[in-house]
Amino acid sequence: MTATDQKTTHILDAALPVFVRFGFRKTTMADIARAAGISRASLYLSFNSKEDLFRAGSARAHRQAMAEVEAALRRQGSVFDRIEAAIATFQRELIVPLGASADARELFETNMALAADITLEARARFLDLLSLALRDAADEGEIDLGAVGAQPTDLAGIILAAMSGIKEIRGVEPGLGDDTRLFVRLLRAAVAPSPTAGKPA
């Protein structure tokens, strides 16, 4: 890691909590500089603007979260164990921290204004990862998608939609995890392969 990277990392470590606490509009470059223990002017040596800084923060958060999500999906275990872990990771890393902020709405909206590409790309990637996991499991006969007449992509889309809906209705309180797990149990039961059908391979 270069010295520059260390510096930006340090700044983002300081900046993200401030953004979460006060929202984008109300946090000033002075706040961030103070939190990072440097002068306000120094911030501009690493970032061209407040917006750049925010984008960089969003990008890093998404990059880290998606790396963890991928790791969760790569681990051993049944598809749905891995998918459940992946969802939990995604929620823990990206959804809950934002949702817990008092300015959640404003943060979400600025993020969509300044870093929509990053967010949408991460979401699309998550969709792909889920689709692939489901496809592989289907190919190996671990699950039977024919039972519900769905393509892996369709099912992945439903999973993301359910995640989003559960989050919307339950907020980020503890209940979120419970409902998510119930939903995954549902999936598991829905696409369990019929005992009579053997592995296609």
Add this chain to the structure above:
Amino acid sequence: MTATDQKTTHILDAALPVFVRFGFRKTTMADIARAAGISRASLYLSFNSKEDLFRAGSARAHRQAMAEVEAALRRQGSVFDRIEAAIATFQRELIVPLGASADARELFETNMALAADITLEARARFLDLLSLALRDAADEGEIDLGAVGAQPTDLAGIILAAMSGIKEIRGVEPGLGDDTRLFVRLLRAAVAPSPTAGKPA
């Protein structure tokens, strides 16, 4: 139907499309009066204020929609056929008309400001109706909730959350119906009773 009822019905028939078209803030009592073909002053014979009028409109829309939803759930057929029909009705009557408006967000927010009780009560009622339908089906052995380890209420909650999430992600375009149906197929498959277990009754 009394003459008064006819009048308010006529006014609401004229008013709701106007609200949907222009949002709450931008529609004036003059707009509504014009649409209803009466004088602005006459509106105040039936409603005390613009807010009252809106509340009445929201209440009527919810009342009608929920009546249709109940009817759909009372019809013949498998639980999930009826639930699917009920969801489709709910979406067609309440979700799509609002979502299609250019001022959907503003309308939704004013509705929550002026008629939150009505909306929340309808939602709660929908949850109850779904729970009851599921419970009855479970009692009759048509479905097996034990397979996913869920109470009827929990499952109903998931259904509503999924509805909401699908709507949020897909918008109100045609895709909404497809995803909803896929989700219901998922449910169906998940709680299909195992062939070995007979009816408890």
Add this chain to the structure above:
DNA sequence: CATTGACACTTCGTGCCCAGAGTGTCAAAA
């Protein structure tokens, strides 16, 4: 008796100004 035109009151949007706060830059300091 139902309806409405007209009236009074309120709210809302606009423009303007100003002061304070915040951003981005640069030459000087460490």
Add this chain to the structure above:
DNA sequence: TTTTGACACTCTGGGCACGAAGTGTCAATG
């Protein structure tokens, strides 16, 4: 070379005035 204090510029929010538009009411009308 890296960091920062200080400067200039911009932006925002609040206060105020004013005209337009909208709401709610009531006496007059058909």
